[in-house]
Amino acid sequence: MIGLVDPHIHPIWATPWPTATILVAYFAFVLKLGPDFMKNRKPYDLRGIIKAYNIIQIIYNAVSLYLATRFLFFWDTxxxxxxxTLPMDHPHKDYERFICNIYGFNKFMDLTETIFFVLRKKDKQITFLHLFHHSFMASIGYFLLTYHGYGGLLFPACTLNAFVHVMMYIYYYLSSVNPSVQRSIWWKKYITLSQLVQFVTVEVLVIKTLLHPNCNYSKLMMWVCLIVNPIFIGLFSHFYIKNYVLSPKKSSKPPQDSSDSKAQEKVN
Incomplete structure (x- = not known):
């Protein structure tokens, strides 16, 4: 087994098996078991559950954003x-671990959205972008903590991602309460733009760190980010151009029911 760079890694990331089990179960359900189960059934009405889920995500990400911002900009870190990543004897090391853990848990929470799609028979919403992004974000935690440890280079990007999630789930919740609200929400396209800013920020930080002669960082994780980020930038740019540049009138129309806004604006 690979020696852990931090002996206090949370058990869910201490070995690859919890992450692998969750992702195998996820893909098995959303690609095979779920659709087979729903084949001869009517879509479930999950509007109440989805509203509650959106509220939980807003609160969860807002708290994460507050803690991460405080740690990143107001403490000596x-x-x-x-x-x-902070050294093991740093006074804020446990705080760094705590923030990274709650952020990582949220990536597993995000998988729930695909389950909602399946149970509502919205199979067309389960796109390559959706599956690739969710599965990558859920799996990267194990590799990052194993080969690098908590915090470090991706911490600023995760902070920005928490901000994007707050914006996104506020939009989702408002849309679920009243679909007509979408017509007056002019900032929904900026959720995608904010996500693109995040990926570009990560790419800039990675390149900057690679060029830094004395910056000690896991080269493996650096190259993973360097390769994967352009893929995300391309996929989300395509989503933005398709929905807001080539067909702005179509993208401005409200979906047929409230929770379909997740399919139109799936940018987390």
């Missing part, structure tokens, strides 16, 4: 010219 990272040198922003070379963002590496």
């Amino acid at each position: 990272y040198d922003l010219s070379c963002v590496t």
Whole structure:
């Protein structure tokens, strides 16, 4: 077994099996078991559950954003010219672990949305972008903590991602309460733009760190980010152009029912 760079890694990421089990079960349900189960059944009405889920996500990500912002900008933690994980004896090390853990747990929570799609028979919403993004974000936690440890280079990007999630789930909730609200929400396209800013920010930080002669960081994780980020940038750029540039009138129309806004604006 690979030696852990941090002996206090949470048990869910201490070995690959919890993450692998969750993802195998996820793909088995959303691609095979779920559709087979729903084949001769009517779609479930999950509007109440989805509203509650959106509220939970808003609160969860808002708290994560507050804690991460406080840690990143108001405490003596990272040198922003070379963002590496805190040493084991740093007074804020446990806080760094705690924030990263709650962020990582949220990536598993996000998988629930695909289950909603299946149970509502919205199979067309389960796109390559949706599956690739969710599965990658849920799996990267194990590899990041195993090969690098808590915090470091991706912490600023995760902070920005928590901000994007707050915006996104506020939009989802408002849309679920009243579909007509979407017509007056002018900022929904900026959720996608914010996500693109996040990926570009990560790419810039990775390149900057690679060029830094004395910045000690896991080269393997650096190259993974360097390769995967352009894929995300391309996929989300295609989504943005398709929905807001080539067909702005179509994208501005409200969906047929409230929770379909997740399919139109799935950018988390």
